[in-house]
Amino acid sequence: MADGLFDSPLFKDAFEQLEDAASIMGLDPNIAERLKYPKRALQVAVPIRLDHVTVKTFMGYRVQHNMTLGPGKGGIRFHPHVDLSETAALAMLMTFKCALVGLPLGGAKGGICVDPNELSRQELQSLTRRYATEISMIVGPNIDIPAPDIGTDGQTMAWFMDTYSQLKGYTVPGVVTGKPIAVGGSLGRAEATGKGVAYCINFAAEKLGMEINAKTTVAIHGFGKVGIPAAEDLRAQGAKIVAVSDVSGAIYNEDGIDLDAAINWVKGRKFLKDMPGIKVISNEELLALDVDILIPAAIDGVITKDNCRNVKAKIIAEGANGPTTREAIKHLTERGAFIIPDILCNAGGVIVSYFEWVQGLQNFFWSLDEINNKMHAILRESFDRVVLASETFDVDMKRAALIGALRRLEKAMRLRGLFPS
Numbered sequence: 001m002a003d004g005l006f007d008s009p010l011f012k013d014a015f016e017q018l019e020d021a022a023s024i025m026g027l028d029p030n031i032a033e034r035l036k037y038p039k040r041a042l043q044v045a046v047p048i049r050l051d052h053v054t055v056k057t058f059m060g061y062r063v064q065h066n067m068t069l070g071p072g073k074g075g076i077r078f079h080p081h082v083d084l085s086e087t088a089a090l091a092m093l094m095t096f097k098c099a100l101v102g103l104p105l106g107g108a109k110g111g112i113c114v115d116p117n118e119l120s121r122q123e124l125q126s127l128t129r130r131y132a133t134e135i136s137m138i139v140g141p142n143i144d145i146p147a148p149d150i151g152t153d154g155q156t157m158a159w160f161m162d163t164y165s166q167l168k169g170y171t172v173p174g175v176v177t178g179k180p181i182a183v184g185g186s187l188g189r190a191e192a193t194g195k196g197v198a199y200c201i202n203f204a205a206e207k208l209g210m211e212i213n214a215k216t217t218v219a220i221h222g223f224g225k226v227g228i229p230a231a232e233d234l235r236a237q238g239a240k241i242v243a244v245s246d247v248s249g250a251i252y253n254e255d256g257i258d259l260d261a262a263i264n265w266v267k268g269r270k271f272l273k274d275m276p277g278i279k280v281i282s283n284e285e286l287l288a289l290d291v292d293i294l295i296p297a298a299i300d301g302v303i304t305k306d307n308c309r310n311v312k313a314k315i316i317a318e319g320a321n322g323p324t325t326r327e328a329i330k331h332l333t334e335r336g337a338f339i340i341p342d343i344l345c346n347a348g349g350v351i352v353s354y355f356e357w358v359q360g361l362q363n364f365f366w367s368l369d370e371i372n373n374k375m376h377a378i379l380r381e382s383f384d385r386v387v388l389a390s391e392t393f394d395v396d397m398k399r400a401a402l403i404g405a406l407r408r409l410e411k412a413m414r415l416r417g418l419f420p421s
Contacts, residue, residue, distance in 0.1 A: 008085035010300045010322050014092050017326060021402040024393055030418075031410045035095070038088050040064040044134035046112060048126040058127065059083075062110040062135045064144055065091035068412045071142055072108030073098055073350060075149025075178075076131075076156070078124075082111035086300075093321050094350070096405040097343040101382045103354050108144050110135065116151045128156050132163040139164070141174030141361065147353050148178040148225075150299070154190065158183050174360040177353035186356035188371040189349075194229025194297075196348015197319045199376055200340045201234065201293060203383040204315050208338055210292070212237045217291040219243040219313070221250075221283060222298025223272065226319040226346065228263055230295055235259055239293070243286045247298075248273040250286040287311055296323035297346075303328045311337070318342035324398075333396040341401040344379070344386055351375045 006012060015036060022032040040063070047057040061084055064072045074094040077087075087109050095107025112131055116124060138144060148157055157176040161183065164175045173184035181187065188195070205212055216239040220227040223244040231241050240256040248271035251257060257278070265275050273280050287294065287303060288310035296302050297319030303311060308328035316332065317340045318324060324332070329339060352375055359365045366374075382404075390400035 008089060011085045011089035013322060013326055014089045017402055021399050021406055024395060024399060025403045025406060027406055028410055031413050035066060038063050038065045038091055039067060041088060042135060042138055043084060046127060046131045046134060048123060048130055050123055051120050058112050058114045060112040060131045060134060061087040062138060063087045063091040065107040066095040067106030068409060068416060069099060069106055070104035072144030073105040074108035075147045076152050077111035077149040078114050078116040078151030080113060080115045082113045087111055090321055093343060096402060097347050097350055099408045100343050100401055100405040101347045101351060101378055105354060110146055125159050128159040129163040132160045136164055136167055139175060141172060145357055146176050154178055154180040174357055177356040184360050186352060186359055187368040189352045189356055191229035192352035193346050193349035194226045195233055196375060196379055197230040197295060197317050197345055198233035199379050200345045200383060201315060201317050204338050204340055212239050214238045217242050218293045219286050219289045219291045220295045220297060221245050221286055221302060222320060223266055227297040230319060231259055242291060243289055245283050245286050246272045250281045250283055251275055251278045252281045295319045301325060308332055318345045329396060329398050339397050341398040344382055344401050348375055351378055
């Protein structure tokens with residue numbers, strides 16, 4: 001096994017979750033053994049010429065965890081903490097996510113260790129195009145289909161698609177999802193992850209006998225591509241968004257923040273802490289607020305054994321990947337919190353990415369209502385299956401979601417067998 005693969009807390013946590021769920025459900029040990037390790041991991045050097053003429057090299061990665069169910073699927077992350085171990089962990093989570101919600105896709109993930117805020121637009125384009133070239137041999141519409149993630153967006157995907165198409169000599173829109181509409185993107189993709197989080201919160205509230213109304217309080221850790229659409233959907237139902245945060249800190253108003261003002265502020269690439277006339281609190285204080293719903297929608301490992309006892313929310317909706325550690329989940333579940341696990345809660349993005357991929361292959365595009373209705377139906381069915389597994393095995397929702405994913409993977413991997421036999 002490659003050095004450094006097990007270094008990140010996220011990989012260790014995902015690995016332990018797999019072993020735990022496998023033990024509970026009696027997973028075939030041969031299947032479990034294969035799922036512990038990525039199928040393929042590519043590390044590449046990505047040199048670019050900066051605007052002031054010097055050359056700088058960044059490290060890039062693409063990891064394909066398991067592709068039994070179909071082509072790899074997973075985002076590309078531009079972030080200074082990207083490394084092989086984190087990328088492998090996220091690829092593993094994508095395998096489980098696609099399996100849980102019934103998509104014909106496998107799990108993959110990619111990224112570059114870079115702070116995109118420190119690069120100009122031209123430097124970001126050069127970085128994306130060189131990275132796309134370096135990993136082009138292992139991606140493609142029938143092999144592995146990247147998408148946006150932290151630090152990347154539709155423009156990044158357009159550059160990636162164009163680079164891959166130039167290498168092939170013809171336009172290949174299906175090589176990535178999350179593209180702008182003008183180059184083959186899908187309606188509803190940009191807000192899909194956050195909208196899916198809101199859908200799952202509604203399912204959980206219904207399960208708990210709660211009603212989303214003006215008395216419902218919500219705190220969102222990570223006010224970006226996931227947190228903003230989730231906030232907008234919940235506000236439309238009457239919920240009161242009392243706190244949101246970014247890397248600079250959080251803003252808080254017990255009577256509800258001015259959501260439109262906060263959205264316009266962050267879209268202007270400004271830090272929330274600099275908003276005028278607003279109370280600023282720390283991200284740790286946000287996590288400890290006495291609210292009905294907490295949405296950790298930023299990065300992994302923010303709710304841990306060290307701070308979980310301060311968390312008071314009734315529903316914790318994991319908008320990010322792995323925001324709650326195993327120790328924290330155990331304590332919070334025992335305390336009575338209802339945790340909507342990441343591989344279910346934030347699956348709206350990959351579901352609509354799947355829709356975009358299908359539409360691109362068919363050259364036939366669907367309406368926004370069709371997309372949202374199809375996503376809602378898939379998430380509803382998946383949520384109900386996770387609840388059933390939770391009750392059947394008498395386990396928390398996190399374990400139940402993983403058991404649901406492993407059941408589908410086990411069946412498919414047994415049917416396909418092991419090559420060579």
